[in-house]
Amino acid sequence: MSDLLAVGVPAHTADAVAGVRITPVDAVGLEQRAAALCTRSIKSSSKQAALDLAIRVMDLTTLEGADTAARVQALCARARRPDAGDWSVPPVAAVCVYPELAPVAVDALAGSSVAVASVAGGFPAGLAPLESRLAEIAWAVAAGAGEVDIVLNRSAFLSGRYQQAYDEIVAAKQACGSAHLKVILETGELGAYDQIRRASMLAMVAGADFIKTSTGKIGASSTPATALCMAEAIRDMAEQTGRVVGLKLAGGIRTAKQAWHYQVIVGETLGLGWLTPERFRLGASSLLNDVLMQRAKLRDGRYQRREDFSVD
């Protein structure tokens, strides 16, 4: 199928053969719509639900070279019970770490609902030899990761080697076995919404369970417009093939308000059925404290000090 994705071939031709339409994206219209969705205001009675959802879909992440077992253990403790003083706060969806620390997270989260996600496949560039990338994925899964975040091979994709980019995701999916596969497009490197849409479709057709915006390792990260662009691709996939693919937004998400905007974008584009941890994730590290602060404000009617919340 991927030859038909080649530049210059009208999108609808690829659509007819692959069974999935890749419609172009108009940048002006897309950004306008995304901006309009970000003006929705939320009822205070549903604010609590929105804040809780932001926590329930959160992939609490630490991806530093300096990560330690102790740091991951602390993160896992927060993941299980984000607010030690308030038991009504739900646990997050997953903790996301490098493969080396996946066993630590698996131990620390044993018996909880929190999943262990591991980046793998030569994260963040994805330019290691394919064999070693696949081996890393298999290693992470064997270590107990239930979810694997890999990157799209931008080198292959951007130079038009779509078949290679596609085949690599198919192989990664195979290496995952029963673990969930999230494919990071690194949208900030793709250069155009058209490319983001095309990469989304390619990853989904190749078998991704989730498509994800960013690694968080480059300056550009998730924006409302990229989220909308990918949500529209997921909607087309669902409408045309019946296959449900999740959306993970990551990078630069720091405030409860941003989390709310993304919920609106996903909810209005894909329907409320997508607002669950099975179909929607927010990858973030500093977001949790802002959400907890807003939640405490809702509960107590006043803002607490930053020092009242633990740091990672």
Place this chain on the structure above:
Amino acid sequence: MTEPSASGGKLAPTGELSLDYAPAPESIAPVRLASQYGLFVGGEMLEPVRERLAPTVNPATGEVLAEVSVADAADVDRAVAAARSAWEGGWRDLPGAERAKYLYRVARLLQERAREFAVLETMDGGKPIRESRDVDVPLAAAHFFYYAGWADKLDYAFSGRRAAPVGVAAQVIPWNFPLLMAAWKLAPALACGNTAVLKPAPTTPLTALLLTEVLRDAELPAGVVNIVTGDDATGAALVSHPGVDKVAFTGSTEAGRVIGAEVAGTGKRLTLELGGKAANIVFEDAALDQVTEGIVNGIYFNGGQVCCAGSRLLVQESVADAVVGKLRRRMDTLRVGDPLDKNTDIGAINSQAQLDRIAELVASGVAEGAELYSPPCELPDRGFFHPPALFTNVSTAHRIAREEIFGPVLSVLTFRTAAEAVAKANNTPYGLSAGIWTEKGSRILWMADQMQAGVVWANTFNRFDPASPFGGYRESGYGREGGRSGLLPYVGLVA
């Protein structure tokens, strides 16, 4: 869409969450309404005459907001005389830079009081606050800014010729964009050195009356702008008044015909901006998700009560099902209701009469065999509301494909070739606007060339800018507003 089946047990939707947006009503606190309004003549608000008052209602509630004067022939006579005397008394001879000073002031004052104008516009006309706040009021200010810029450059606007003012302009405006239409009419007229008598629509006089405060705060010389509220008879008295040099009308084609006949042979200049039945043409290579937004914006903006509304959707057959599917899905998320709520997409229809007309045309569509879709939506139990409507299986012979509905009603037709799209798009007595959606630049240019329409949008719809001329072909009228072309109706060119 049908809920797709999950690919594994893991992906089934779980917890229930609703996107329960807050009722986010814009405060009406900035608006202070009088119970009765007089006419604005010669720089003064005249005392209202008790016997000649008419109510103006909030179409979202049916409540009377205020009573405004209904000007008779004698009132019109006074207003025209005031305009004439202001013109001869100095406005026409004022240096352009001086006229510009007043227009800039008006523009800035409009910006300063933007919230008040937006709220009042929504209360009196029923349009969503999102639109009056983000479109009507900012654009009205932008028009004053733009034409203020032209006021001292008229000598360079038309190469080799000098632009002289015409005299007294009679300006009759509609109810769909009350303040914006006032700005479209007043700004170029004043910039070119004319004085004006403006007649707002009977159902939406209040923002024009609020504008009088801005004109006074801007210290605009008395009589340069006069505002006479009233009914059709008031408008007729104004356009047929012998003291008027120029008539500008925006409204229905029927009324435009009457005015055209009335003005014929009098030597008055005339511009008409009338109805439309715009084609919004979607090719198969277009960005279909943004197309969907564009179609929605084209027909449901201001509840479709827009002369340039994209009321006929022409979609290429190969993507027709996909587009209609996306459109229906998007329509399901449109929020109809309280126009003052910041989350509202479609507000109230302007009047009972307009609502009746929309309902009658929708019924004709059903009777003629077209297929109607309206999303399930709860309409407020008072006020004038109509749900967004979509007709498929429409033929070019149906009334809904030919007549201007002026409501949130879209007719979908299909085409196979670009030539067929052109033929169908131009198959209308109107010619105000058109939309072309394709990723192929050469096709945009070719199609735009073929469209018999004054405004052609490519990959967008209902976008306005003061620098861009606006106006129609054929039964959509003649003359242009906006841009340098918008100066022409208000000047005489001399060597």
